[in-house]
Amino acid sequence: MPVAIVTGASKGFGRAWATALAARGWDLVLDARSAGPLAETAAELKGHHTRVLAVSGDVTDPWHRGALVAAARELGGLDLLVNNASALGAEPLVRLDELPLDGLRQALETNVVAALGLIREALPLLRESAAGAVLNLSSDAAAEAYETWGGYGASKAALDQLSAVLAVEEPGLRVWAVDPGDMRTDLYRAAVPLDDDSGRPSPESVVPAFLRLLDARPASGRYSAPDLAEAER
Template identity: 40%
Template sequence: MNDESTGSESLIQAGGISQPSLADAARGADAARGAHAARGAPFAPRAALVTGASRGLGAALARELARRGAKVVLVARERAPLEAVAAEIAAQGGVAHALAADIGDKGQTHAIAGAAAALVGPIDLLVHNASTLGRTPLPILLDTECEDLGRVLEVNVVGPFRLTKVIAGAMALRRRGVVVHISSDAAVNAYPRWGAYGASKAALDHLSRTWAAELEGTGVAFYAVDPGEMNTRMHAEAIPDADPSALADPADVARRIVALIGRAGEVPSGARVEAASFEEAP
């Protein structure tokens, strides 16, 4: 457990309450409490938690959200690059906090959520960007070890599920929140050697739709977003011979995803969208 995550379990406000009771309570609350989900109402996040935020798309999303006024908690395993991104955001006048932690470690879930809330207040935007390819070069399924598949599912599916379970209930009680799952076209297309990663993203897409169905009417929206192929370290590890000039800049993709988040009142909860379909946020 990392120092920044230790001892925060007591900060979780919704501990011990089952998800159905949270959803029922939120549905029964007065709809005049300012739920963002009214059709067409813009959504401007105040406190965001972004996982996998030490580089690539996660870092770009943290920068863009901070630029637009959100207080951001950045989560990733590697402390040094994470703190560098947070310092960069702070130097530009934004509010950002680095929280070194492993989304794939069940024991850290409550500590992550509690520490984030202590740093920036109630989280109203949760972006699940952290993911792993598993072993590289990517093996075919026949050569994929069960332990490697298990780690991919733990980080890419189970980790986001646990963190959403901790945070989304409180969002529902406040009738305000957006949860974004970063997906992939490998979730809907069968690419050789992408079996473990693709299966994890397909499962994440389905979780997103199910969360949306179960929390319908609570003011919490869920989206699965396919960012497209980007010029990132992960892409280079997966496809070393790819031409970087043919890949999207993560900063451009981040602006498009933030545009989607801002239109959460218009886009139906549970939708799976391609980032390229949204205009970049100004």
């Protein structure tokens, strides 16, 4: 069975994506900072008759990143690394003239430095896979100028560039940076708590577009979920 590491898997898109992979028979290594919700997710996904290892911790911790890759090795290897765990830098979001520099550092550390750290840790296993791939969760804030989204957007723009360079340096892998578009998640509510998100798509509704990456295996690059969904039609 193919094996995936999914960070930020206890809720939101991470949980929805892990559920879809489990339904397809993938073995999973799941990460989240909160052990309780992560254990609940793992228990639910084991109902799909797949192997699931839950490793709680913070992706900014090098030891934790090593533990995630060690768990994948225990399952037999690694075919897909999903860097989904993210930090906003400020909750709620604020203008750049109010953004704490420590908050910006946190966003960069989680969204960029930790992602690269996990990629580097996982590369030996990914290179051994016949279909190794890295999926980095991007954002439209990486490409558009939205008031108060500067710190978070800057971190995701850096992740996009990291993804592009990794694709050049590792031509044997697929490296996808994907903007999921608007979603109704806890992250968005923390970012803009006064906004009415009832009309936003659920994470589950976005997952089919991402599954196209596994089915079609397009070239490495930056994609958006709406574009992937359109290509499926």
